[in-house]
Amino acid sequence: MEIVFDGNITTPAGFTAGATYAGIKKKSEDVLDLGIIYSESPCTAAAVFTTNKIKSAALVFDQQVMQKKGKISAVIVNAGCANSSTGEQGVKDAYEMASLAAQALGIETEEVLVSSTGVIGVQLPMKSIREGVRNILLTADGGHDFEHAIMTTDTVPKEIAVKVTVGDTVFSIGGVAKGSGMIHPNLATMLVYITTDAAVEKDFLDKALKDAVAVSYNMITVDGDTSPSDTVLVMANGLAGNTPITSGSSAARAFKDALTHVCIHLAKSIARDGEGATHLIEVNVKNAKTVKEARQAARTIVGSNLVKAAVYGRDPNWGRVTAALGRSGVYLEEMKLDVVMAGISVLKDGRPVPFDKPTAVNALAGKEVAIIVDMHVGKGNATAWGCDLTEQYVVINSAYTT
């Protein structure tokens, strides 16, 4: 697997993208707010949607499209308005957005997925979208523009592409992401689009995406919040010309590893770009009773306000780590616990290890802080990512919607 420099969703063959300023976001310099990804060859697709029981109109539309298991050729996405809690009008608007893209691209409405991200409870400005769609120019290097069009409070675009060679099969996978789930609450929504020119059988693609999501986006739980619009979509157009990858086929492992790599990269980018964040926190739980319990423990620790605030303050206050572990609901034996914070052993066999505070404070100054919890009660391992909690987070999130 090889990382493609400056690569993104338009790196795999046959994918183009573009964006425009349609007037949905308030205008400031260089703003884009409406984008399209298009594949010249219809794609096998797999998607994972929010578990939130309040679902945006676009997401409900997408779920219906995906249930039909047809091919997907395009995605249209706007920022600045979530089209969520918008009643019957919202449902109509989501459908119209898909139709507008379909007309512009000369494809069927059922080949188009729709996402909207932004403020909840406000109707989409359809007039702007109708005009905007006509102004989108799709190009083979349009991935960057598309990324900017879906950004809300993100401070950096998030992208990656990898090239994989297995025997005589060569394919690429590209991905872009926006948001950081519950870290960017006002304009919440995590949107991830992954493209590949590999030919992939539908069932295998579903399974590979589900497994990759479990160890990436589902492990960046900052406070457990989910948005009504969270979406991870992968589109495989087959233009690499390989024999379709199925479960157990020779390229299956390589494809799954590459997809997982793309997903973890984007997930970490999201956590690192958390609002007001100054540290990426990585929590590694080892030897929990099961993998499920390891995940639960890692997510609880990385999502604890107290742990997050301690990391911000470079405070080696490991009692917050064990307290979060203790309430996570997983099986533990206190006298078997080891904790290492930023490389410093602070708890061994459940007993405090004396350490030099100034050294620990220095160790916590790095931009990435690793917390390792070895539970010694089983073989379940998991890693979760999050960011620290800063005054800036509160400032950003307490501003008026007005």
Add this chain to the structure above:
Amino acid sequence: MEIVFDGNITTPAGFTAGATYAGIKKKSEDVLDLGIIYSESPCTAAAVFTTNKIKSAALVFDQQVMQKKGKISAVIVNAGCANSSTGEQGVKDAYEMASLAAQALGIETEEVLVSSTGVIGVQLPMKSIREGVRNILLTADGGHDFEHAIMTTDTVPKEIAVKVTVGDTVFSIGGVAKGSGMIHPNLATMLVYITTDAAVEKDFLDKALKDAVAVSYNMITVDGDTSPSDTVLVMANGLAGNTPITSGSSAARAFKDALTHVCIHLAKSIARDGEGATHLIEVNVKNAKTVKEARQAARTIVGSNLVKAAVYGRDPNWGRVTAALGRSGVYLEEMKLDVVMAGISVLKDGRPVPFDKPTAVNALAGKEVAIIVDMHVGKGNATAWGCDLTEQYVVINSAYTT
């Protein structure tokens, strides 16, 4: 039921209390850090302890004492050190603390409960405690001193006493509390002590406390954190001379109502005094499918960082309320949802209600903000309390332990 002015744990007959500065906390003006509550007549007692799987040494000791179902005559509590994650030495120290109090009071060690609150992972300074116990003077108005001795980052002491008359039975219930669960993380721990001179049968007392805790302390979930030392204890010494109250007896309802009133009062006091808090938030979930689901929904909403930050910023951003409800895991029908924030209807039958933003911002300026969510899918009601999330919270909790 009548509120006793300035009343607390020493209001019910036969209870005395006192405190001293033993040198466990760092000294600043008027500091107390070691206190005792004593009943001249041994008490029927009920207790509810933390569900955190990491338990402090004192809490493990208390659980063993309570399992024996004997009478309890005293509680000794220190602040400044949690005696948690302290290994075998911690267990010995908890036992010695109980013994020291028993010796000083001329009672058995098994009649004494122990609590410790403060920093995790540090051994108790037993020399200071040995000396301190001898300096505690128990008086009939010592409740206030006791309250101050158990405070950590609390800004105000939390107390209440009520007097209840049922037929010719007259009894009092008094209570004090410290902490605010996960709001005061560094010195976490919620400790609540309730005294009554009513004679109460043990099984009924257990049940009454469990029910009262369910609608009070368990409904102030700020971020789901629990401490290794959280304790709610009620001691009934019977000096009111009434026929012991049992389930179904004439005074049962009055006792339970009064106990619940005391618990809700103290729970709200704890939420209101959250670190850095400027608002008490009350979330009232109506007509959920079950009471259990109503509680889960109310706790999720009041514990959401996004809702908390919105209230701090007086931001009528109700999308955060419905998003938190959506991820709470409870059954809902979006098109039946009503939401009222600070008296203003913002969502009706799942559709946004236009409202005047400046009016809403003004309504959110009050010190108490009520959020009412009517789900219209059942008959389960619940109320939860919390506080807003402010920059000050982050400042306080990101300070070094050093």
